Amino acid sequence: MSGILVIAEHRRGVLNPATLETIAAAAALKQVKPQPVAVAIIARNPDEFVGQVNAAGVDEIIKVAVPTDTFQSDVYEATVAAVVAARGPAVVLFAHTVDTWGYAAAVAVRGGFGCATDVFAVRYEGDALVATRAGYKEKLHMDLDFPGRQTVVLTLRGNVFKPIEEPGSAAVSAVDAPAVAARTAHLGYIEPDQTGDVDIAQAEYMLSVGRGVGEEDNIEQFKELADALGFTLGCSRPVADNGWLPKSRQVGQSGKTVVSCKIYVAMGISGSVQHMAGMKHVPTIIAINKDAEASIFSIARYGVVGDMFEIAKELRNHC
Amino acid sequence: MMLVDALARVVAGAVQRADPFLAAAAYAAADEEGRGRLEPVLLASYRLKRQFAEAPFTPPAVLRRLAGEPDRRIRLKVARHPAAPPEVLRQLAREVACVEILEAVARHRNAPAEVLAGLPWREHPGVRDALCWNPRAPVALLRALIGTAPLPAQKGIASNPNADAALLARLWESPDPYLRAQVAAHPGCPPAIMDAAERSPEATVRRMLAGNPAASLQALLRLLGDEAAEVRAAAVQGASVSAEELSDLAVDPSSQVRRTEARRAALPAAVVERLSRDPDAWVRRWLGRNRCATEPVLARLATDRELEVRRAVSRNPGCTPALLNRLAMDPDAWVRAGVALRPDIPSEALARLSAEEDPDIASAIGRNPNTAREVLLRIAASGNSDLRRAVILNRAAPRQVLLTLLEDPYPLNRVVLAEHPALGEEDLETLTADPDPHVRFAALRALIRRGRPEPAAATGELTSTDNPGREP
Known part of the structure; x- marks a missing residue:
């Protein structure tokens, strides 16, 4: 087994930019340990994407025509397995995405390969491939090697490897896709809600207020504080239910998940299960609440037991 | 007598069905x-036991019972429960072997003053520090505590409403400016310290003094001329100043001062x-909400x-109907939603906004007490659980509309629905057989509050499906 196989990803005719990051990771490995890099395009019309993945460092582009353009995990799992069987790579790289969560590990299980997901660094130690990923909610980093595995499957975290902009001159080939009876059917796409003034799912820094804000007129000072801090203002359900902030700013089970958030300041939010469902993954949660026993403190990295208005006033004076 | 019989049936039903959530509601x-x-x-x-000891909805009667549990972990959760009644905390304060329980009692806002005074704080620094922050700690106790309290706990005493002039004077001697600022902000701050605070080189101290409701008018007027904008902003909030001075502040170079004004x-x-022509949008925003803003x-x-x-x-109570009708046609939905929320919405605006599909507007219309029944029915049939809940939260929603929501797919909506005054007792009885335990709890609690707890469903057979994660 030798060489690196990158699996391209696309949706609705658009190449996922993470594919180019994955190619960059493959090219970096190739520089350390010379070996061929191939990119497989699984699509109804793979030609659409050939030019886009033809980046410097890619030696071969493998077109695999399948009957549908919509993602089906059964189809992708069997098709990638067929390409791996045909080319025999030592490393198979995927972008770590919602699609690959569904089938990359299955490919590894099917072939008896080594596997690591959400990898953000990869290197060779001698001949051995070593992947780095986080563990225990990002509290530590783990180096993983794969002794005895001839092929290793890795899914790579986004925004880590810089995409290669220089075009390449890869040879183009094709592999036949196996016939697969998918167990799922694609019914359609549900467009994200376009209403609302901000997309809190994309916000990196959030300040959210809850029931502790008391009344509508008090919201303004927290809007002002969020504005001064450069944070996006969010809220818990009771605030949105009262119409004090738009529904688009509601965090939680019936609101939105703050997917991209890095720092979340929860002011006057007790921490209902529904609210925490939308933000408990955030690496740095700062909870401010009068009640020292509020549930929100159980997931906070920093906690302040105090009056949210007093603290907001102090913060405002330091902005 | 009828109530006694009905309660007996509720108890029997909860026991027969082995439903802990109905039992919790019936227990009180x-x-x-x-x-x-x-x-x-x-x-x-x-x-x-653990679940009820920490659930925010647990009735005090159940907490009382749990306070007698042999398991220390359960008693600790009761001591930390915000609704723990004073007598329970008094009982738990005798748990000298468990420092965590003592600390929880020392921190608890329901703990009676004499219980706090009797806690063994000399042996336990954690208990001492918690007592310093407790607004029910009596002044005699605070005087005893101050001798050994570390700086963070001293800040608790400085902000404690029971701290007297002597304590505050002692704390004022601290070299820590934030502690002195806390003293300057205390409504019981002695006049001599207020004078000293006014002359403090620390802007934080002067700012906190300016925010003190007990600060003299003369001091506030002087602080209006302070070199630090944060001090002027704090002073402008409280000072009873002349029109001329207010006019000067309206052109203050600091937007913070103008925003506060x-x-x-x-x-x-x-x-x-x-101020309505101020270049800073925040000034205009604050003024837009201000009740003294004139019609023009x-x-x-x-x-x-x-x-x-x-x-x-759109949220200003002084808005005229004509202006509301105009704002109901604003190009931005968030502005129109502000009009839709108003109980004094003109009929023309209500009719216009009732046809809108924007979620903020539809939600506001769903909550508006003037909304027509057919509009409420349409919103109640929405696929959006937030919009359906808006109708449930509308206290003026008629029962016929609410009946369509008895089987709302979102359990939280049914929990909220159980609190609606327009629901009939038979409707609440239906909800006592809900598959979600929190809905059953809320429905039975509502029935009991009405004084006629006769849920026929509670006497039937139904398997409890426990769902501990949800909070009614």
Whole structure:
């Protein structure tokens, strides 16, 4: 087994930019340990994407025509397995995405390969491939090697490897896709809600207020504080239910998940299960609440037991 | 007598169905004998005890019972429960062997003063520090505590409403400016310290003094001329100043000062006029909400380029019907939603906004007490659980509309629905057989509050599907 196989990803005719990051990771490995890099395009019309993945460092582009353009995990799992069987790579790289969560590990299980997901660094130690990923909610980093595995499957975290902009001159080939009876059917796409003034799912820094804000007129000072801090203002359900902030700013089970958030300041939010469902993954949660026993403190990295208005006033004076 | 019979049936039903959530709701109203029968259901497992000891909805009667549990972990959760009644905390304060429980009692806002005074704080620094922050700690105790309290706990004493002049004077000697600032902000701060605070080189100290409701008018007027904008801003909030001074503040170079002035309850018309043309949008936003904004000013702000200024106007109680009708046609949905929320919405605006599909507007219309029944029915049939909940939260929603929501797919909506005054007792009885335990709890609690707990469903057979994660 030798060489690196990158699996391209696309949706609705658009190449996922993470594919180019994955190619960059493959090219970096190739520089350390010379070996061929191939990119497989699984699509109804793979030609659409050939030019886009033809980046410097890619030696071969493998077109695999399948009957549908919509993602089906059964189809992708069997098709990638067929390409791996045909080319025999030592490393198979995927972008770590919602699609690959569904089938990359299955490919590894099917072939008896080594596997690591959400990898953000990869290197060779001698001949051995070593992947780095986080563990225990990002509290530590783990180096993983794969002794005895001839092929290793890795899914790579986004925004880590810089995409290669220089075009390449890869040879183009094709592999036949196996016939697969998918167990799922694609019914359609549900467009994200376009209403609302901000997309809190994309916000990196959030300040959210809850029931502790008391009344509508008090919201303004927290809007002002969020504005001064450069944070996006969010809220818990009771605030949105009262119409004090738009529904688009509601965090939680019936609101939105703050997917991209890095720092979340929860002011006057007790921490209902529904609210925490939308933000408990955030690496740095700062909870401010009068009640020292509020549930929100159980997931906070920093906690302040105090009056949210007093603290907001102090913060405002330091902005 | 009827109530006694009905309660007996509720107890029997909860026991028969082995439903801990119905048992929890019935427990508070049950007599001694009934409680004895409910307890094996209510306290059937450690998990249930733990769940009720920390759930925010647990009735005090159940907490009282849990405070007697042999398991220390359960008693600790009770001591930390915000609704723990004073007598329970008094009982738990005797747990000298468990420092965590003592600390929880020392921190608890329901703990009686004499219980706090009797806690063994000399042996336990954690208990001492918690007591310093407790607003129910008596002054004699605070005097005892101050001798050994570390700086963070001293800040607790400085902000404690029971701290007297002598304590504050002692704390004022601290080299820590934030502690001195806390002293300057205390309503019981002695005049001599206030004078010293006014002359403090620390802006934080002067700012905190300016925010002290007990600060003299003369001091506030002097602080209005302070070199630090944060001090002037704090002073402008409280000072009873002349029209001339307010006029000067309206052109203060600091937007922070002007923003604060725009929030003042009483402003002369000329100052309102000037602030309404302020280049800082936040000044105009605050003014848009200010009840002393005049009609022509509100009319002008209603055409402001900043949507949040227009939204502020839409929420101003002084808005005229004509202006509300105009704002109901604002290009931005958030502004129109502000009009839709108003109980005094003109009929023309209501008719216009009732047809809108924007979620913020539809939600506001769903909550509006003037909304027509057919509109409520349409919103109640929405696929959006937030919109359906808006109708449930509308206290004026008629029963016929609410009946369509008895089987709302979102359990939280059914929990909220159980609190609606327009629901009939038979509707609440239906909800006592809900598959979600929190809905059953809320429904039975509502029935009991009405004084006629006769849920026929509670006497039937139904398997409890416990869902501990949800909070009614």
